[in-house]
Amino acid sequence: MLQKLSIRNYALIDNVELEPGKGLNIITGETGAGKSIMLGALSLILGQRAEARYFFSQEKKCIIEGHFLLKGNNLRELFEDNDVDFWEEGILRREISADGKSRAFINDTPVTLAVMKQVGEQLIDIHSQHATLELNDPAFQLQIVDTLAGHLSLLEDYRSGYKSWQKKQQLLKSLQEKAADARSRQDYEQFLYNELETAALKADEQEQLEAELQLLNNAERIKRSLLGACGLLSEQDAAALNTIKEAVSQLQDIEKFSENYQTLTQRLRSVQIELKDIAGEAAALEEDVNFNPGRAAEISDRLDLLYTLQQKHKVNSVKELLDVQQQLSDNLGRLMDSDEEIGQLQQEIAAILGKLQGQASQLSARRRDAVKLAEGQVAEILAKVGMPNARISFVQRDAAGLNKDGADEISLLFTANSGQAPAPVGKVASGGELSRLMLAIKSVMARHTALPTLIFDEIDTGISGETALQVGQVIGELETNMQVICITHLPQIAAKGDAHYFVYKKEEGERTTTGIRRLSRPERVKAIAEMLSGREPGASAIKNAEELLGIA
Numbered sequence: 224m225l226q227k228l229s230i231r232n233y234a235l236i237d238n239v240e241l242e243p244g245k246g247l248n249i250i251t252g253e254t255g256a257g258k259s260i261m262l263g264a265l266s267l268i269l270g271q272r273a274e275a276r277y278f279f280s281q282e283k284k285c286i287i288e289g290h291f292l293l294k295g296n297n298l299r300e301l302f303e304d305n306d307v308d309f310w311e312e313g314i315l316r317r318e319i320s321a322d323g324k325s326r327a328f329i330n331d332t333p334v335t336l337a338v339m340k341q342v343g344e345q346l347i348d349i350h351s352q353h354a355t356l357e358l359n360d361p362a363f364q365l366q367i368v369d370t371l372a373g374h375l376s377l378l379e380d381y382r383s384g385y386k387s388w389q390k391k392q393q394l395l396k397s398l399q400e401k402a403a404d405a406r407s408r409q410d411y412e413q414f415l416y417n418e419l420e421t422a423a424l425k426a427d428e429q430e431q432l433e434a435e436l437q438l439l440n441n442a443e444r445i446k447r448s449l450l451g452a453c454g455l456l457s458e459q460d461a462a463a464l465n466t467i468k469e470a471v472s473q474l475q476d477i478e479k480f481s482e483n484y485q486t487l488t489q490r491l492r493s494v495q496i497e498l499k500d501i502a503g504e505a506a507a508l509e510e511d512v513n514f515n516p517g518r519a520a521e522i523s524d525r526l527d528l529l530y531t532l533q534q535k536h537k538v539n540s541v542k543e544l545l546d547v548q549q550q551l552s553d554n555l556g557r558l559m560d561s562d563e564e565i566g567q568l569q570q571e572i573a574a575i576l577g578k579l580q581g582q583a584s585q586l587s588a589r590r591r592d593a594v595k596l597a598e599g600q601v602a603e604i605l606a607k608v609g610m611p612n613a614r615i616s617f618v619q620r621d622a623a624g625l626n627k628d629g630a631d632e633i634s635l636l637f638t639a640n641s642g643q644a645p646a647p648v649g650k651v652a653s654g655g656e657l658s659r660l661m662l663a664i665k666s667v668m669a670r671h672t673a674l675p676t677l678i679f680d681e682i683d684t685g686i687s688g689e690t691a692l693q694v695g696q697v698i699g700e701l702e703t704n705m706q707v708i709c710i711t712h713l714p715q716i717a718a719k720g721d722a723h724y725f726v727y728k729k730e731e732g733e734r735t736t737t738g739i740r741r742l743s744r745p746e747r748v749k750a751i752a753e754m755l756s757g758r759e760p761g762a763s764a765i766k767n768a769e770e771l772l773g774i775a
Contacts, residue, residue, distance in 0.1 A: 224675045224706045227290040230264045235737040246702040249717045250710045252726030257737030268315040270340025285319040307332045351680035359649040364635040370668045372593035381582040388575045402561045416551040436522045442514040449509035456502035467495045583630040604663035609690035612641040658682040679709040691715035714754040718771035723747045
């Protein structure tokens, strides 16, 4: 319920506050005084966009603030989903700077306009003359039936499942496209993988093979050099070992004469031992060296394969070839995993679809029952507001397939005259008929919804007399279920209010401003009398006003 609306610096309004109470709140005033301006300001805290050109003063910002009683509105989850603190007396506020920048707050927490609009839609329903255009909207026509069916929980569960179904279908399509792309490469990648697997690659074999091939290609030269070294060291007459042996013998003859000679002899003996060992090792290595053309050809072929594979895959080592082989293996494995994932996803989609079809059938059945209820209840109210021959008809058809609302399409047909077949409402109803039809529909919907505040903005256009009394009666009955705010120019409706607010203009220097005040009972009598007969009402108008107010 709206407890207080504060408007500062908007259009003709400098600073006003409205504190509507429970029940029916009436707002009247002269044409152009600013009644609808207040609704424009209210729409800003319901998520509508703003323009700085509507400011009262360009030198300060516009602030619209609404205080709402949220207790029992089942909005806590919505607040929590948007990281907003839930207060039982909530505050929605818009601040718009002169440069057009806008900020939105709920309970002092900054929010987006989308969040503010989502919350506002749960708090207030504004119905104006132009809102009758909603009657031509298939979505609104379906909403009427769903409200009367009372299956909001089932519908929300269905819509949640439908969103999940759509997301999984999109995921399935993406996976299938990737799988198809992978399959187009599968044969080639399998060939590449098999080629590398057949090659039986080893990480360090290339270096080993290149070293071995170098030995084989130079075997004759190596053998010759080793033999030559061995001969110079030990086998020739003038071999180094023979010469050193003679030198050792010479030094032995004199080593007794000095420790220095002994040391020199020991060093030469060490050289003699080392050279002998070198000569032996050279001889052994020479025996191991064999020229093997067959092995050289085998290594050359293996290296040619390795070089070819590296060039083919644009890498520089066997290790990188092994990485390529692993990547190909992973790709092929992923394709198998993808097939399994696609199969699992298809099963999930089929299960969700089955559940959706069952829920859609339940929604359809409940809507069929609600259609009968709506047609009877709306016709009953239309008769009260001066349209005894009017009737509506909801046509329920199967949709082309499942959609976010189920499997139904709803069309609203209307006729105001007996003997005339119902036709699409936008083609056969006048403005006054549309207003009363919308009032009847809103009245019926109000019995089945928890919306706390309903606002009517001059929907009484085109009616008068007894019809106006009946319209006032219907609007008055709404207050048993919700707070109602009604902007009207008809005295018959104004008299039904529990509270009556008057919007007026006042001159302040060179500026014209809009104000609003709550009328006392005597002021209400005068205001309604003026609505009946104009300014300076006579005694009969005063008496008529008192009768309408029931205080004669």
